Amino acid sequence: MNPSISPSPLxxxxxxxxxxxxxxxxxxxxxxxxGVEILAEKGFSATGIDEILRRVGVPKGSFYxxxxxxxxxxVALVRRYGELLSHKLExxxxxxxLPPLERLRGFVAESxxxxxxxxxxxxxxxxxxxxxxxxxxxxxxxxxxxxxxxxQGQVAACxxxxxxxxxxxxxxxxxxxxxxFWIGWEGAVLRAKxxxxxxxxxxxxxxxxxxLPR
Amino acid sequence: MNPSISPSPLxxxxxxxxxxxxxxxxxxxxxxxxGVEILAEKGFSATGIDEILRRVGVPKGSFYxxxxxxxxxxVALVRRYGELLSHKLExxxxxxxLPPLERLRGFVAESxxxxxxxxxxxxxxxxxxxxxxxxxxxxxxxxxxxxxxxxQGQVAACxxxxxxxxxxxxxxxxxxxxxxFWIGWEGAVLRAKxxxxxxxxxxxxxxxxxxLPR
DNA sequence: AATTTTCTAGACAAGTGGTCTAATTACATC
DNA sequence: GATGTAATTAGACCACTTGTCTAGAAAATT
Numbered sequence: 001m002n003p004s005i006s007p008s009p010l011x012x013x014x015x016x017x018x019x020x021x022x023x024x025x026x027x028x029x030x031x032x033x034x035g036v037e038i039l040a041e042k043g044f045s046a047t048g049i050d051e052i053l054r055r056v057g058v059p060k061g062s063f064y065x066x067x068x069x070x071x072x073x074x075v076a077l078v079r080r081y082g083e084l085l086s087h088k089l090e091x092x093x094x095x096x097x098l099p100p101l102e103r104l105r106g107f108v109a110e111s112x113x114x115x116x117x118x119x120x121x122x123x124x125x126x127x128x129x130x131x132x133x134x135x136x137x138x139x140x141x142x143x144x145x146x147x148x149x150x151x152q153g154q155v156a157a158c159x160x161x162x163x164x165x166x167x168x169x170x171x172x173x174x175x176x177x178x179x180x181f182w183i184g185w186e187g188a189v190l191r192a193k194x195x196x197x198x199x200x201x202x203x204x205x206x207x208x209x210x211x212l213p214r
Numbered sequence: 215m216n217p218s219i220s221p222s223p224l225x226x227x228x229x230x231x232x233x234x235x236x237x238x239x240x241x242x243x244x245x246x247x248x249g250v251e252i253l254a255e256k257g258f259s260a261t262g263i264d265e266i267l268r269r270v271g272v273p274k275g276s277f278y279x280x281x282x283x284x285x286x287x288x289v290a291l292v293r294r295y296g297e298l299l300s301h302k303l304e305x306x307x308x309x310x311x312l313p314p315l316e317r318l319r320g321f322v323a324e325s326x327x328x329x330x331x332x333x334x335x336x337x338x339x340x341x342x343x344x345x346x347x348x349x350x351x352x353x354x355x356x357x358x359x360x361x362x363x364x365x366q367g368q369v370a371a372c373x374x375x376x377x378x379x380x381x382x383x384x385x386x387x388x389x390x391x392x393x394x395f396w397i398g399w400e401g402a403v404l405r406a407k408x409x410x411x412x413x414x415x416x417x418x419x420x421x422x423x424x425x426l427p428r
Numbered sequence: 429a430a431t432t433t434t435c436t437a438g439a440c441a442a443g444t445g446g447t448c449t450a451a452t453t454a455c456a457t458c
Numbered sequence: 459g460a461t462g463t464a465a466t467t468a469g470a471c472c473a474c475t476t477g478t479c480t481a482g483a484a485a486a487t488t
Contacts, residue, residue: 041349043346050476059437061438131345176417180418184401187399274469
């Protein structure tokens with residue numbers, strides 16, 4: 001059912017833990033990871049703290065040791081997810097071995113494969129929480145918009161590169177096109193989740209690339 | 215704050231009500247309407263029955279008289295919303311006074327205006343619930359997909375009409391283009407809600423119409 | 429060894445969710 | 459008009475959630 005996180009086989013001893021090399025707590029990391037997975041599936045409001053804790057076998061005391069509240073946890077998750085995806089973008093869009101537009105296609109393909117791997121149950125955490133804006137603590141709105149803006153900037157840079165190489169029309173508004181990419185891609189992810197199928201992703205990607213001004 | 219529904223000024227007596235002319239219950243109708251509004255803002259999981267009931271001044275007992283469960287209520291809301299939007303589509307896309315593509319633009323403009331009217335707090339109920347698929351009772355998935363399919367069919371028919379008039383390339387795959395419209399439009403609505411701005415709607419609409427094969 | 433720091437354990441209170449039974453009123457029937 | 463039935467409301471009820479809080483255990487520090 002859920003391949004990535006299993007109810008902590010770690011012994012999980014009480015008391016102060018031996019100092020980890022890295023300095024960051026193992027438990028905190030586990031919570032963040034599980035949180036990202038579950039929230040990408042179910043969103044913020046529908047997910048209970050207990051559910052996450054049961055899943056990874058961490059007691060409540062630990063949770064509230066590491067995070068001040070559910071809201072603070074949510075904020076941490078959005079940041080984390082934002083970074084994860086940003087790295088993924090960087091990895092693809094920074095691949096100079098390919099022409100710029102092919103890099104973006106690479107990102108699309110990788111994301112598609114990842115959704116398929118998880119049976120199309122998992123969507124985009126930021127998209128999910130964006131949908132919930134109406135009932136989320138105020139701190140989220142700006143944060144989510146910021147994350148989108150970052151991603152959009154990365155795509156815009158890639159499109160710029162394409163334009164410089166003549167793969168796009170000289171007059172192309174790359175920021176606007178990047179915005180369009182994320183608007184549509186999020187819609188496609190949502191729909192792919194609903195229909196448990198990659199088709200929406202393919203349909204949008206094809207339309208997007210075909211519609212770019214040459 | 216909320217212009218459309220005010221805490222029932224009706225006396226609301228207990229016991230069997232005097233027979234209404236129309237046959238359908240007034241209370242049930244009020245619940246459906248308020249439900250559509252709130253769920254379009256906050257989604258299913260994050261909305262409590264109590265919240266809806268407080269807002270319209272209906273007691274809990276009434277709710278469970280008219281609806282077997284929250285799930286059944288949700289299903290009724292999806293159907294209702296599906297019909298509302300279907301009528302809106304029909305009204306716009308059936309307007310033979312305009313060329314087909316202009317009709318679709320009309321729908322876009324009307325929807326945009328409506329979102330603005332509600333301060334971009336209200337999104338698409340079906341989109342919202344689609345996002346929540348992961349934590350919704352199973353009955354929703356198919357229903358939501360069905361509603362999308364209906365809307366998509368209406369848009370596809372409009373695009374067909376455009377093709378027949380030569381406004382679209384003869385080889386255009388109208389079903390696929392209609393799918394693309396809804397994929398992107400839902401993404402745009404989501405983003406417009408998040409940023410409390412019409413820009414995402416405009417960006418996507420421009421790209422979509424510009425990208426249609428001529 | 430004593431103390432401090434870091435984390436775990438899980439009980440607990442307040443509040444919310446959804447459901448259900450009993451009470452209340454109108455209508456129908458005789 | 460008395461009795462029975464259908465339609466609706468009132469609010470009790472229980473299970474569950476969130477966040478807090480105290481006690482406890484083990485490493486680190488002195």
